[in-house]
Amino acid sequence: MHYIRLLRPPTVERHRGENVLKIAITITTDLSDAFLAPDVPVDLTIIGASQGHAPVPVNLTPSRIPKWQAGMRALKFDVPFPAKPVIKTIQIRPANRDIAALTTSDIYPGSSDQGLIFPVYADLLSSRDNKLHVCFRSLRLPQPDGTSTVNTLQVEEEMGESMARHIWDGGLTTVSLVANLCLSPDNSGKQKPLPLLSSILQQEGSLNILELGCGVGILGVGFARALALSPSAQKRGTHVLMTDLPDAQVRARANIERCVAQIGLSPSDKKTPVSLDFEDLDWNDGKEGIFGAKVQASTWDLVVLSDCTYNDLLPVLVQTLSALHHTCSERGADTKIMLATKPRHSAEREFFDLMRADGWKIAEQTAVRLPVLYSEDQTVEVYMFSKN
Structure with missing residues (x-):
């Protein structure tokens, strides 16, 4: 997967008697390690x-494409920018629809053997707005049976090339898989992957x-968005709690607010069909069984994580997972x-060795092929673990 990234906020300026939109971008991978x-x-x-x-459409002149x-x-x-109507948001995407990631179904189960480029969206805001250096991604979700409304998943990220505070391939691909499990009818006659995960997402009672x-x-936002549209979620209460270190809180909460505004989810009220919230959690505390009030307030049917096996904290991560299991099992x-x-x-395989040594076993797994434009295919792996 490649991502169009804004290097600076897009601006509208007057030049030679016309309004022009000035843009600076790069197109790179999720870790910004290859253009x-x-x-x-x-x-x-x-x-x-x-x-x-x-x-x-903004770029109307072929010579300026x-x-x-x-x-x-x-x-x-820069491209000509119409004065009317007043444009508030822009999307930058490949002109060729076949290589644009516009829907979760483009990513999973995928409709093409070639790689995709993820478009970027940006609000055109005044220089005094504190969100000026924030852009967002948007994906259309599968439509549940009997509905005609177009539903989207929107997630903010920061501008620039840094890999921090950006969407990564693992999370994006997994959200697309979860959207398929929750919202796409099974007309193929074949069993969908990860039946254990599917059964948890469709279970009766609270989740x-x-x-x-x-x-x-x-x-987390993708789970909440897909489950809010799932018919089974309307019959029960679903609570999603996102956790990370304090420096992730601003962007995570902004995306919770965006999700709440989109579909009326509650940030914390468990009486609504789906609630979504955030709490700080340091794995160095978690390994000792020290959790915040929101984590302690519930027993957890499912703990999810993505793109977390790339650092030197694997031992404390596994210990945190085991401490959560112990707390909930009691x-x-x-x-x-x-x-x-x-x-x-x-080196990432160490995670699996540590999980096995701590009594976890792989209950099921699947591999999602991720084609890459003009490069070798990659794979996103999804595992379900259980513990005796």
Whole structure:
């Protein structure tokens, strides 16, 4: 997967008698460790959105169509910008729909053998707005049976090339898989992957999901968004609690607020069909069984984590998972773990060795193929763990 990233806030300026939109982007991988190097230039399109109006294509002049080419590290360009209607939000995406990640179904189960580029969205805000250096991603979700409403998942991230405070492939792919499990009818006659995970998501009665290391929050928000649309979720209470270190709180809470605004979820009221919240959690505390009030307030049916096996904290992570299981089992719950990871280095296998040594076993697993444009395929692996 490649991502269009804004290097700075887009601005509208007056130039030679016309309004122009000035943009600076890069197209890179989730860790910003490789730039897109296409065999042929990739044409880009810019689409504007305004309240009450149809989307407006911005780059109307063929000679000014921005193109990303091999060898580029950044692309700066400007395009004519219409005065009417007043455009509030822009989308930058490949002009070729076949290589644009616009829906969760583009990613899983996937409809193409070629890789995809994830578009970026940005609000055109005044320089005094404190969200000026924030952009967002948007994916259309599968439509539940009998509905015609277009539902989207939106997640904010920060501008720039840094890999911090960005969406990563593991979380994005897993959200697409979960959306398929919750919202797509099974017309193929084949069993969907991860039946244990599916049974937990469809269980009767309340459902409590805890996320560790949430980052910007795509996994937790994605679970909440998909479950809120799932018919089974309307009959029960579902609570999703995202956790991470304090420095992740601002972006995670912003994405909770965006999700709440989209579909009316509650940030904490468990009387609504789905509630979504955040709490600080340091694994160095978690390994000792020290958890915050919100973690302690529930027993957890499912603990989820994505893209968390790339650091030197694997021992304390495993100890935290075991401490959570012990705390919940004392209250009658059999907590399962869902891990999503895109293998990057052999050292990550230590996590599985530590889990096995601590009494965890792999209950089920699946591998999702992730094609990459002009490069070798990659894979996102999803595991379900149980403990005796």
